[in-house]
Amino acid sequence: MENQSNQTESIPKITPEQSKLLQSALRIKILHALAKEAKTAKQAAVQLQQTPGNIHYHIQKLHDGGFLEIVKTQTVRGVVEKYYQSLGTAFKTDARSEIEFIPGERPSHLSTSLLLSDSELEQFREELNQLLSRWESHQSTGAEYGISIKIGRISV
Template identity: 55%
Template structure:
């Protein structure tokens, strides 16, 4: 599976803070393929228009949304926004403050990967994350942080 997707958009620490909300991530996903107004996004997500408008304004002011069209309908100005991307590369990753009474799920392993397999793994992981970000879900907010990096060879011989 080869990757034709764009590289992640580099973002500042301030922009990264804007993404510390599952609702904002959902808004970005709704606006990924089609421009919508705040009210349309609110209807699609089943949220209040005022709440969604607030978050859209923050994302727009932070440079993560584009204003692609403005129309006046019956004396009301409708602003249509679109996400610049849903794939970001922050300057630095920060750990989440997990609840103490609900320990986070953790898993670790080592994989032998060729450069092509490494890229395929990343592409599949990114697709999985974007799939769940875009799903119509409700409930508690969870933080997901994966680290994949080349490790030093161990001293325990290899086959």
């Protein structure tokens, strides 16, 4: 397992503008759908059980924002098919964008303190990233929820 600093360095840093593009659960699902295998917008739409037009719109936004690359194009019966691949599914940013929750609803708030060695902190972060990644790519048509997690040393 990599040490924590190497693990953090491997996560690409994004701009505040790029961070705004990722404030959509569907766009995050698209990144996961295109992470392991390049697909067309139509193939991604089938996988995500969405309309091709909707997925194409979001793929264009993600491509323009630097999150997707076109890895192959081919013409089939006169139609140009573009195959997109995600450049990642985890990103870090300095942007302090707060999630805007539905007015009047109180979001859940969880808080705790842990005693962790450097290697335990690394393991905790890795397990947390795996958990979030699994749920980000989970197929669901439910409501969209925001999650914000801060991890840092505290003064006592």
